[in-house]
Amino acid sequence: MNPDFSKNNGLLSVILQDTNTKQVLMNGFMNEEAFEKTKTDKVVWFYSRSKERLWKKGESSGNVQEVVSMKLDCDKDALLIEVVPHGPTCHTGTRSCFSDDYFSLQTLERTVQKKIKNPEEGSYTKYLTDKGADKILKKCGEEMTEVVIAAKNKDKKELVDETSDLLYHLLVMLNNEGVSLKEVENKLEERHGVKQEYSIRDDIQKW
Template structure:
């Protein structure tokens, strides 16, 4: 990357975005040394203007940001880093430094939680109970929740429909995980279909 560190006196702004949910987590600054350390360790390191030194996010709290991708803007003077946060990003304990009311892409976070349950079974986990019952039961639950969603849409309250649709999406995510498919793959397929028509 041909990053222009000279344009702003040696520091460039860096936007951190959650790789799964796409939520903007924070803004920091990097000099060339911070950028090189971020590349070599695959963990976000900034140049702290208040501490006047390199500062790896989470060096004290353990809430590091693992880099998944780095993109340079069209002016070569701003970075967008997608990362997997290990714990809250903000020093206040919030998910994001921007006080977003809710995670607008929570489906991706939920997919991550379900994947974790498959990989690291937890005592009493509903996902693990479904997993033990096998693919047929998981698929059956998607069918049941689909029918219940239709019934709620036709004969019940808006709140009932919201609850049934939530159950349907949850069970669909479990089924996709059981088949080793990602929500991203479905989104890409929908985007392809949209551009074709």
């Protein structure tokens, strides 16, 4: 990987993206030294244009950004870094500097995991997990039947509603069985010929 530091006063524009949810987290800038330190330390370093110095993202808050992969754009003057964020990315305390109004299946998975880890009375998720695997599997089967019926009836609204219910119950079932959504995504990407799991060691060799 050979960024072009001859442009933009020696700076690369850098976008951080959550490797799991694909949410865009922030934009910053790197000079060559920050780029090299990022490769070496495997956490993101930037160059502050206002303070004219290097700074490690999370150096004061502890919310470092662990590097998973790095990709240059076609002009080699912009960098996309997929990261595992260790805490909120934005200095305001939000997950992203752009917006926290973001939803994905990973968001739902985290909600399910939180409700299982910290059960509350009256929680439907707690009810399912307390009843155990047989109850969860029965609900998955029921919801799949409802999806099939909605599709058969050409009822789009009902199909959307029932598919939403099915996805929720599937995530409860997967979590109950110790399977993450990431593992399913990895398998799907493997089937489609896309490499999903990045080895930091492999990436450093490529860089």
